Amino acid sequence: MSEQKIIEIEVLRYNPETDQEPHLELFKVPFTDDMSVLQGAQYIKDNFDGSLTFRWSCRMAICGSCGMMINGIPKLSCETFLRDYYPNRIRIEAMSNFPIEKDLVVDLSGFIEKLESIKPYIIPREPRTLEQGEYIQSPEEFNKYIQFTSCINCTLCYAACPQVGLNPDFIGPGAMALLHRYNMDSRDGGAAQRMELVASEEGVYNCSAVAYCSEVCPKHVDPASAVNINKANAAKDYFLRFLSPKGGSK
Amino acid sequence: MSKRKPYVRSMDGWWKKNPYFVEYMIHESTALFVAAYVFILLVGVVRLGQGEAAWNAWLEALKSPLSVVCHLVLLAGAVYHTYSWFKILPITMPPVIVGGKKLAPEVLTGTALVVAAAAGLALLALVWRIAL
Amino acid sequence: MEIFKADVVIVGGGGAGLRAAIAVAESDPSLTIALVSKVYPMRSHTVAAEGGAAGVKKPTDNLDYHFHDTVGGGDWLCEQDVVEYFVKQAPVELTQLEHWGCPWSRTEDGHVNVRAFGGMKIERTWFAADKSGFHILHTLFQTSIKYPSIKRFDEHFCIDLLEEDGRCQGIVAIAMGTGELMMIEGKSVIIATGGAGRVFRESTLGGIVTGDGMALAYRHGVALRDMEFVQYHPTCMPITGLLFTEACRGEGGYLVNKDGYRYLQDYGLGPLQDQPKNKYMELGPRDRLSQAFWYEQQKGRTIEHPILGSVVHLDLRHLGEARLRERLPLIYEMAETFMGIDPAKEMIPVRAGVHYTMGGIKVDGKCAASLPGLYAIGECSSVGIHGANRLGSNSLTEIVVFGKLAGDEAANYVKSVAPGNSASLLKQAEAIEQRVTALKTKTGGTERISVIRKEMAKSMEDGCGIFRKEESMQATCDKLAELRERFKNINLDDKSSVWNTDWLMAIELDYQLDVAQTMAHSAINRKESRGAHQRLDGPDEAYKQRDDVNFLKHSEAYYVPGSAPRIAFGDVKITKSQPEVRVYGAAGEKADAERKASHV
């Protein structure tokens, strides 16, 4: 084992049953170079205070549970390493723009509702039976949507987007990326059905192209582009209504 | 009875908390520079409509040192607007596919900036032609 | 206490649970489904699966080949009739996933592509880059949103089953957000809670993989079958245990020891191959590869790393950056961020780590457990397809094939039973509430759960590792008994209600101790070597051999309150494959040829 160093970790604590508001608490954590911020938090929970509360599971940046603000920046704590902050103090807080339930755990119910509202499933363009085998998808068709399938629902982009903080009803970058993923899939024909939401008051026009969402996205989904491309789509849909009785959704 | 008590943090001063947001606010503020200039221009158009004397007075006013300094500031703002506008272009427009690959954002922004420079120069050339 | 009435309750929102929920919803939209999961479904550990899912695809492949690979891979401890069903349904279910939008990687002409995998004779592993589990899970989760009859209870932690009139009639869960308990009645309950590998220390598994469902069924008298078979994966990141998928080898990666020598050729997997060849060298089955690692370590031919310990090298350099980025993007990123290694330029240090629990809740070929109304699917179950060693990429297929089957079966079953007696169920639920609340509120204890957890994991590794001996297994059994006692004396730091993870982890630890005991006791009772269970002892080292006379049998661990489990043995269903010597490499090819000749 390499030499043990001690790093100072400041944690934003909040216990709804005893606290009026969150406060910072300092822990001194021994660490090795391979330790992530998540492992730092686990160390605290195992050794100092079992009541420290946070979500985690996979430790490999794929389940999307462990997002938090690390020195003010939304990051996955399992792929952020303590060594990169040492010898400075590191501050971890619950993700911005979400209500805090307890310590680092935020209320995600709003996000889940948004996710459910976008019809995130194939609405078949052409039905196909299992006996007919798979749909054929050319590399070009595949490349159109594959990037937007990488979203792990970590909501870091929500923690990054000030418009989400200012208007909690805004459908937000992550859900829009997923919506766009289905719209762009050659198997799907549901774009018109999803347009209602895209073009609604909760929809894409809440976005002012801050683009920080794409900056923090750990999976390079580029949700900002999904949101913004859909502004153009929604605008087209808006004006097309006037041109043809069939064009556009209601 | 549930003991939940979710705590909602205030958004006050959010834009001061991250250098990224400070930059965003600066680039948003370039709209004010553009607006200010367009306003001056609008005055010019009105003066043009009022006849030669009015027009010349407007031209004269532009020559004051204060005006020139103001325009230097406006120029800086306008250039920053151009730069920031095209910097976010890659996310605001559908991906450009070249040879089966998505064009890198830097390439797109770079190209757009070149186009903007060309547009400016074309305008200059046009004005030059009118002048001759 | 809040009460919800469902027709089918599904505990577990991983791939298996979601597939079952959709099956119920599709088979009868009038049935109410309660889908209970302690994490949001897309956080389930299915998300971490990298390599892919097996199902016959190529014209040169056939169901028989898949059958024989699976049964041979499982060292003949498979239920062969179930395997037959499994291989037949595999391509159907994988195609179904495609229809639901799963972005399987494709060939140039737009068809689904397949890759090679360890122990598989022909390329038949459907993959979505190296994020197959992630894409399967998200596809299933998102598709499940389409069905209004699926009512999700996300972040609800199941703490017990309700049993009345000799059948399972629901569950009790903690709503994690409030800490309050709720009763979810159901005419049938499907357990889909995933594996239990977290009872070990170095593992590829997420924090949630704590064997909860196994312990729940076990405490209600259902047997845990074949628990001694715990799969070690040969290529894990040291310390964290993060997985470098078998697809690394499927794509052509090499394993080399400290001399740069591809040592697998010394362990019955040769001769040396330049190109990846199915069932040869790096594409041998996991148990063999992990065992080879252990032997290399014994021989002093592993690399001794100051921090990482004993490792061998996974060499991907010859594949080149472009191919690695396309086929193994996650692996590339993981090596870069977690280890600071560029796999196109450097070799990756790896070692064996715990990966999969072959055993689980004993169910029949229709996923039904011995307790009527109770079903189990996925990694928590033992439906009988993995035997003594699971082949990589069979379990992702398992979760969809048997998820669907259990959903259909449960939907059928509920039509035949009358609703339960809510009042008496509630009484049970309230007793359960008192029990688990006491765990949280009691004071005066002196044990920290983190300490017990670490001691358990260490002891499991010492006694139930890649190679096992009587004394060390006995030591583990004793240690676990001691820890069971000490658990009674725990004290929690957190006594609050809202989001009390300290409490939940204590309940998980309680489950883990049960599951660990079934593993250790099943292991010590199996006096032979088979698949993932390898012993080095016995009179004249007799247990080093497979013993079909005495142990072509499933072990079954039964709960005995307050004591170690009772271990029994049950029969194995053989249909068309009689046990043979399990060989790979050139020897395997020869055996295959002989079998073919004799079968014609």
Next chain:
Amino acid sequence: MTKILKRSNAPIFWGLFGAGGMLSALFVPMMVFITGIAIPLGFLLPAGTMSYPKMLAFAQNFIGKGFIFAIISLSLWFAAHRVYHSLHEFGIHAGTGAKLLCYGIALAGTVVSASVLLRIGF
């Protein structure tokens, strides 16, 4: 989801914003340079470039007229949209009032420039 979704009217403003932003990004810097720096300082461009007859002719020309109108009005809509959003971002939720003010100014500018340009004739 049974939530009733109200269609946003933003596309109109967003369209004007986008067009104005693009146009001003392309031309405003050079225009500031020409009218505010080069001409007043007699620098680079020949004297009399912006003399009354030349500019009048320019403004009477169909294309010239269109260009001036587009730059002025669209840039104003662009700026109004951004300022309105920024107010929201600073936490000033003046709602309809702020909206009326921002877009009102843009509308006024549009009307004034249009009427003057029309009056100048063709």
